[in-house]
Amino acid sequence: MTPAINIKNLTKDFPFGLGNLKLRAVDNLSLQIPDNQVFGLLGPNGSGKSTTIKVILGLLEPTAGECEIFGIPSRDVQSRQDVGFLPEAPYFYRYLTGFEMVKFFAKVCEVEKSTLIDRVNEVIAWVGLKEAANRRIGTYSKGMLQRIGLAQALVHNPRLIILDEPTAGVDPVGSAEISALILKLKEQGKTVLICSHLLAQIEDICDHVAILNRGKLILEGEVNDLVSRKGQRSMVIEGLSDEAAAEATRLLEQRGARVVGVEQPQSSLDRVFLEHVKKAESTRRDVDPKVETFGTSHQDETSGKEEK
């Protein structure tokens, strides 16, 4: 079966300083991204992730090697027809509203006229921007820009979605919503290539990851294989007194187990944050209709008003 993305011996150099110096951003990278996967491209800052994406999308010429999207070479415009892209630092025309911008992209991508407005509204709701859809993009916060960028990338229902740090600047509730959206896209048969430094999120949503370092592939594999500690089990026990903990340790050691540590259970900050923000949203009262705030609650049907 044709992979969604095929990268063959890709090298990308940038000219650097005076003379003939060059910076090797991607170094002989070969990678196949199968269809209908969520694939994480990871690596430290400057390791070549965004450069690789730009070559895949035909935005940069490779120095050597080649890339294909669904079997079509990246240098061919046709290869980008079924692709949605959220760049790492999206720039959008600031005087358009979010709605107008997504509608513009929908027209450029030739979304069916009869369904265009419904589709624009649908993707704006998916990214939690219903309330701010009629505000100008120049007034959006960093996380809101990422969200509208994501809506733009999805509006033409592409088969391959490439997201370069989609949750940079997005709050934890939004991040969790974007994760859920990515999993929904996979259910619909799409392929998602995602770059992110949020490894917990990557671990939750990706089937497969590749790690780059200084442009070179240093690790690749199924997430489950990479993180599983074969043969190890851990138990979480509540309500154990010190005395009972000592007794349990003794019994476990008699059975050949080694107790590595006994800790006070803590709830994760992510969970505490999500619980409290969701609760505050669901119990919001005393809302002044003249004062607009940006909330990401998907239950609230009200839409924002035009900025003056």
Ligand SMILES: Nc1ncnc2c1ncn2[C@@H]1O[C@H](COP(=O)(O)OP(=O)(O)OP(=O)(O)O)[C@@H](O)[C@H]1O
């Ligand atoms: N247009 C360019 N001109 C010169 N050098 C560039 C250019 N784009 C990227 N580079 C260099 O290529 C290397 C890889 O950059 P790239 O943006 O691909 O990294 P990245 O893995 O996406 O990093 P980050 O996690 O910070 O987004 C860096 O050293 C960067 O400075």
Ligand SMILES: [Mg+2]
């Ligand atoms: Mg980058």
